[in-house]
Amino acid sequence: MNFEVIIGLEVHCELTTQSKMFSASPVTFGQAPNTKVNEVDLGMTGTMPVLNKTGVEYAVRVCHALNMEIDELLRFDRKNYYYSDLPKGFQITQDRFPIGRNGTMEIEVDGKKKTIEIERLHMEEDTAKQLHFDDHTLIDYNRSGIPLIEIVTKPNIRSGKEAAAYLEKLRSIFLYTKVSDAKMEEGSMRCDVNVSIRPFGSDKFGTRTEIKNLNSISNVQKAIEFEVSRQEKILLQGGKVLQETRRYDEGLKETVLMRSKGDAVDYKYYPEPNILPIRLDHQWVLDIKEALPEMPEERIKRYVEKYQLPKNDAKILVATKEISDYYDEAIRYTKEYKLVCNWLLGETMAYLNKSNTTIEAIKMIPKCLAEMVNCVVDETISSKQAKKVFDLMMETGKDPETIIEENHMKQISSVDEIRKIVCDVLDKNPQSIEDYKNGKDRAVGFLVGQIMKVTGGQANPGITNKVLIEELKSR
Structure with a gap:
């Protein structure tokens, strides 16, 4: 039985604004833990978010580059969940009204072009960074609140190669629009992969698995290729693919189970009460497009x-x-x-x-x-x-x-000057002239070497060879 591969990608990209998405704390990387935070980042009672205009501009830049429809009425939502890396107990994001919809990107794989459809681009804030040890976890809140955009494709990617080509091009868009350094190894560009397979001809999606914590584009391709092979073996043996979250182990070169997944989590989204809807100026949006590199x-x-x-x-x-x-x-x-x-x-x-x-x-x-x-x-x-x-x-x-x-490297290209040097060398090497007339071609190489020695390697090789042959034939 042959299977069709169904892949969807979710890419998070940290924006290189000077300050965070909803606070005045600086956006940094590699600074001492918990030194680039303020009350808003830590979710302290009574603090209020203030939207970063540059973060919105950067999101609009990418929307234009991806040929997206832009919603000029900005609306934010609360995504309610509690992790230790989310101090407020909720994340400010965009749920029903993303800033960008229905984008496209053309990629080329093995000489064939394909259009990847992009479902949405929305803005949100990043969470803190967790550092896990054997018996404890430390949290660095420097990352908390850094502006993020999330870009979600439709499930029309069909191979690991296509996924890699999409990510390479998306990364170049981030770099060319100057919204991010897009360094996967530092976490400023992160990718989650959803993979499922189904028999060719079927219009029903198979059970998908999600692969997280991929730190390079090459690993994205390798993880997809392994996961497709794993799912094929399960189905061909009469088994059932389970809905799981997995990660790619570089040492084993395979995906390994992180946790099983049930139904989708209910995050109880509702409109963010502290950020009223904002109408973007239409001309401002157009000006951003005109200014794109x-x-x-x-x-x-x-x-x-x-x-x-x-x-x-x-x-x-x-x-x-x-x-x-x-x-x-x-x-x-x-x-x-x-x-x-x-x-x-x-x-x-x-x-x-x-x-x-x-x-x-x-x-x-x-x-x-x-x-x-x-x-x-x-x-x-x-x-x-x-x-x-x-x-x-x-x-x-x-x-x-x-x-x-x-370094006295200037070539001697004067024909007259070179001819004089050639004649001097020939006059001093009559035996080489005889050898040349007797068909010994190596004599030419010897004479060129002598000329280069006299000129310190500065004689033009092409002119030298031409003049030398002329003089040899004339003697």
């Missing part, structure tokens, strides 16, 4: 159509916004679009990986990379010399012209 898909199109880059190269460039921004800055100073791309995706990426650093932290500025490429194209330096110039730019931050002058 160029999105990854638009950049890919520009790179391919305007700069003639291979599509795969363009995709790699835009995968990291900072790399793409660096490229855009560099090509302001050169027309050699493909060469700049090659240096970025080749030597520069290798340097970043080897040094375990980021493009923002390197000493070589985009203009210098472009100028070095220009030096190669106009034959001021050779491709071999360019690698040395590149290393020195990374090491010192100096511009290529200074490095070339300091």
